[in-house]
Amino acid sequence: MGSRTAQILFPVNVPGAFDYAVPDPMRLSRGEFVFAPIGKQMKLGVVMSLGEAEPGRALKEIAEIKATRALPLAMLDFIDWVARYNVASPGQVLRMVLRSWKALDPSPVATLYEPTGDRPLNLTPARRAALSEGGPFPARASEIAARAGISPGVVKGLVKTGLMRSELRPVDAPYPVPNPDRAGRDLTEAQSVAARELVTQVQKDRFSVSLLDGVTGSGKTEVYFEAVAEALRQGRQVLILVPEIALTQAGLARFAQRFGAEPVAWHSSITDTERRRGWREVASGRAQLVVGARSALFLPFAKLGLIVVDEEHDTSFKQEEGVIYNARDMSVLRGRLEDRPVILASATPSLESLHNAQSGRYAHIVLPERPGAITLPDIDLIDMKVHKPETGAFLSAPMVQAVADSISRGEQSLLYMNRRGYAPLILCRACGERLKSPDTDSWLVEHRATGRAVCHLTGFSMRMPRECPKCGAEDGLTSIGPGVERIADEIQTHFPQTRVEILSSDTTATPDEIKARLGRMEQGEIDILVGTQMVVKGHNFPKLTFVGVVDGDLLMGGADPRAGERTYQTLVQVAGRAGRADKAGEALIQTHHPEHEALQALVAGDRDLFVGVEMAMREMLGLPPYGRIAAVILWGPDLKKVKDLAKDFVTKAPRADGVEILGPSEAPIARLRGLYRQRLFIRADPDVNLSKYMTTWRAKQKRIPTKYKIQIDIDPQSFM
Numbered sequence: 001m002g003s004r005t006a007q008i009l010f011p012v013n014v015p016g017a018f019d020y021a022v023p024d025p026m027r028l029s030r031g032e033f034v035f036a037p038i039g040k041q042m043k044l045g046v047v048m049s050l051g052e053a054e055p056g057r058a059l060k061e062i063a064e065i066k067a068t069r070a071l072p073l074a075m076l077d078f079i080d081w082v083a084r085y086n087v088a089s090p091g092q093v094l095r096m097v098l099r100s101w102k103a104l105d106p107s108p109v110a111t112l113y114e115p116t117g118d119r120p121l122n123l124t125p126a127r128r129a130a131l132s133e134g135g136p137f138p139a140r141a142s143e144i145a146a147r148a149g150i151s152p153g154v155v156k157g158l159v160k161t162g163l164m165r166s167e168l169r170p171v172d173a174p175y176p177v178p179n180p181d182r183a184g185r186d187l188t189e190a191q192s193v194a195a196r197e198l199v200t201q202v203q204k205d206r207f208s209v210s211l212l213d214g215v216t217g218s219g220k221t222e223v224y225f226e227a228v229a230e231a232l233r234q235g236r237q238v239l240i241l242v243p244e245i246a247l248t249q250a251g252l253a254r255f256a257q258r259f260g261a262e263p264v265a266w267h268s269s270i271t272d273t274e275r276r277r278g279w280r281e282v283a284s285g286r287a288q289l290v291v292g293a294r295s296a297l298f299l300p301f302a303k304l305g306l307i308v309v310d311e312e313h314d315t316s317f318k319q320e321e322g323v324i325y326n327a328r329d330m331s332v333l334r335g336r337l338e339d340r341p342v343i344l345a346s347a348t349p350s351l352e353s354l355h356n357a358q359s360g361r362y363a364h365i366v367l368p369e370r371p372g373a374i375t376l377p378d379i380d381l382i383d384m385k386v387h388k389p390e391t392g393a394f395l396s397a398p399m400v401q402a403v404a405d406s407i408s409r410g411e412q413s414l415l416y417m418n419r420r421g422y423a424p425l426i427l428c429r430a431c432g433e434r435l436k437s438p439d440t441d442s443w444l445v446e447h448r449a450t451g452r453a454v455c456h457l458t459g460f461s462m463r464m465p466r467e468c469p470k471c472g473a474e475d476g477l478t479s480i481g482p483g484v485e486r487i488a489d490e491i492q493t494h495f496p497q498t499r500v501e502i503l504s505s506d507t508t509a510t511p512d513e514i515k516a517r518l519g520r521m522e523q524g525e526i527d528i529l530v531g532t533q534m535v536v537k538g539h540n541f542p543k544l545t546f547v548g549v550v551d552g553d554l555l556m557g558g559a560d561p562r563a564g565e566r567t568y569q570t571l572v573q574v575a576g577r578a579g580r581a582d583k584a585g586e587a588l589i590q591t592h593h594p595e596h597e598a599l600q601a602l603v604a605g606d607r608d609l610f611v612g613v614e615m616a617m618r619e620m621l622g623l624p625p626y627g628r629i630a631a632v633i634l635w636g637p638d639l640k641k642v643k644d645l646a647k648d649f650v651t652k653a654p655r656a657d658g659v660e661i662l663g664p665s666e667a668p669i670a671r672l673r674g675l676y677r678q679r680l681f682i683r684a685d686p687d688v689n690l691s692k693y694m695t696t697w698r699a700k701q702k703r704i705p706t707k708y709k710i711q712i713d714i715d716p717q718s719f720m
């Protein structure tokens with residue numbers, strides 16, 4: 001037998017795994033973590049595969065196996081596939097998997113305290129506080145002390161008197177076990193049918209995709225809970241992906257209520273401690289229920305049973321930096337590799353998913369109405385060419401009247417305006433200068449609440465200047481167009497006595513403030529909520545009956561072939577917040593283009609009409625789902641050199657039938673943080689393996705100057 005080798009992948013951005021010799025008598029398996037020399041360093045990597053050494057080839061040796069749980073084999077395949085599909089390096093994908101090195105080691109231990117249960121009558125106030133307010137137990141003395149407002153010495157004193165005991169224990173506690181057999185809501189007949197179909201898919205114990213296609217407020221969550229329960233009963237783990245914004249306390253509380261246990265919540269802003277705890281518990285198979293944003297898809301589940309992607313149409317499932325991937329599509333891939341079912345849920349499914357459902361690749365499960373007597377809101381258009389607001393105002397008379405009506409009924413209104421801040425443009429009346437972000441093609445946005453001018457692209461901000469930075473004219477700067485703050489001001493002047501609040505993902509609003517605002521809205525303590533995209537997602541406000549869309553045209557146009565689809569989805573979702581409880585809802589949309597097909601379909605409540613027209617257009621143009629698309633973005637500090645690089649890159653495109661290349665051309669954001677940007681658009685017939693094509697193409701561009709970058713985006717969602 002020849003000597004053995006192992007292919008080790010390190011979590012770094014290099015093209016692939018490296019070969020190492022396996023020293024005798026080391027025994028290795030795929031998925032194990034090992035230390036191996038790379039340059040002068042010893043680095044931790046993963047064994048992707050094993051093989052026989054070619055004679056005469058000198059290889060460095062693996063130094064040591066790390067004593068920890070190996071990555072599951074399906075996870076290794078997943079890393080490979082994600083890298084290949086998205087034309088990324090597998091090392092970069094591995095880095096997304098290994099979000100916490102500490103998770104590879106057992107939980108740290110600490111001396112934890114808990115009451116013994118004895119409770120004598122004559123306690124000092126400090127001791128009583130420690131026992132009654134120091135929990136949840138077991139906890140560190142310092143934690144108990146902080147919660148009870150006492151000194152840690154008191155806790156230790158309680159141990160001496162036998163009222164508390166202490167023990168060396170793991171700090172990262174296991175998660176509570178969800179109970180699938182707690183009763184959910186009583187389902188309607190239509191809901192039960194849908195739930196049974198999903199449960200059957202779970203029982204089949206193999207890969208399938210189901211599209212749960214139900215109108216807003218139809219109870220999709222309640223329905224997929226039944227499938228979740230079934231997978232939990234099988235003793236397997238469940239992953240539920242939701243848009244980051246839906247991971248609020250209220251959103252998570254629904255899972256806790258249904259299954260009697262807090263799920264693992266996984267998103268970008270969890271603490272390092274929660275990250276290592278979550279990762280370790282998921283890897284061990286002990287944590288059964290995970291609710292997370294897109295990155296949760298890269299957790300190393302030991303026995304995955306089901307993946308649910310809620311609001312599957314949502315653009316936040318697409319990651320636009322580092323490894324560019326779409327978590328919805330990668331969920332389907334992961335389901336296939338694990339051979340387990342996937343559920344995609346939405347009131348406004350993407351055309352890709354609808355196409356897959358219509359062609360029979362996905363099971364199509366439809367909920368056509370809301371439960372009980374609750375109806376979908378009526379939707380009407382306001383033609384802004386007819387109902388012109390006064391100069392400097394943005395709300396038409398019918399819109400203001402509808403808000404007035406809702407106030408007089410004691411109900412709530414929501415005004416949707418997808419622009420943060422006060423005004424999207426700051427202009428100098430003296431010289432015409434527009435305030436721009438430094439080194440970036442983006443206007444600064446006035447935020448009146450904080451008195452700052454902010455770049456929404458880079459986060460740059462400065463104090464709102466008094467004089468024009470170009471000509472020096474004083475008080476010449478004027479704000480053009482509306483943002484949420486301005487709309488809130490305008491509606492407040494119409495109704496000075498009402499409680500108006502703004503909900504937007506602002507740099508100034510902390511997650512706690514946002515949660516508090518959502519809570520006030522739910523409790524009916526706000527009369528009019530003015531909000532951005534943030535208000536669209538999955539919220540339930542029982543007293544909300546009127547929804548007004550300030551600018552129904554904002555989402556249309558531009559280079560994005562899905563602009564019509566997005567407009568339609570957003571408007572259906574926004575309108576769908578109205579009338580979800582016992583009162584009927586109404587929505588009004590201000591527009592300059594009432595004849596637009598997306599708006600007409602919306603008013604008619606005829607999704608099939610919209611989908612039919614849109615699908616026919618996509619088919620004619622060979623766009624998804626009738627073709628594949630990709631984008632290339634070339635970045636660099638010198639305009640001419642970026643252009644040259646782009647031209648050179650285009651000449652290297654492999655010849656292939658059914659592939660069209662458009663560009664290069666200047667990107668809509670032509671400069672970002674000092675780097676110039678050029679774009680290419682690639683369209684291919686459905687039978688072309690576009691990932692493979694792009695990989696071959698990219699490999700032909702051997703050399704690119706340092707500080708220059710070629711970024712490949714498979715199935716782009718952003719066209720900026």
Ligand SMILES: Nc1ncnc2c1ncn2[C@@H]1O[C@H](COP(=O)(O)OP(=O)(O)OP(=O)(O)O)[C@@H](O)[C@H]1O
Nearest residue numbers: 185186187188216217218219220221222347371538
């Ligand atoms: N059978 C039922 N009986 C009573 N209430 C129900 C029933 N089904 C759903 N509901 C309630 O209706 C509301 C909407 O349900 P849910 O959030 O599951 O809908 P959804 O389809 O996910 O909505 P959306 O897509 O608009 O976010 C919730 O408050 C839910 O508790």
Ligand SMILES: [Zn+2]
Nearest residue numbers: 428431468471
């Ligand atoms: Zn000026």
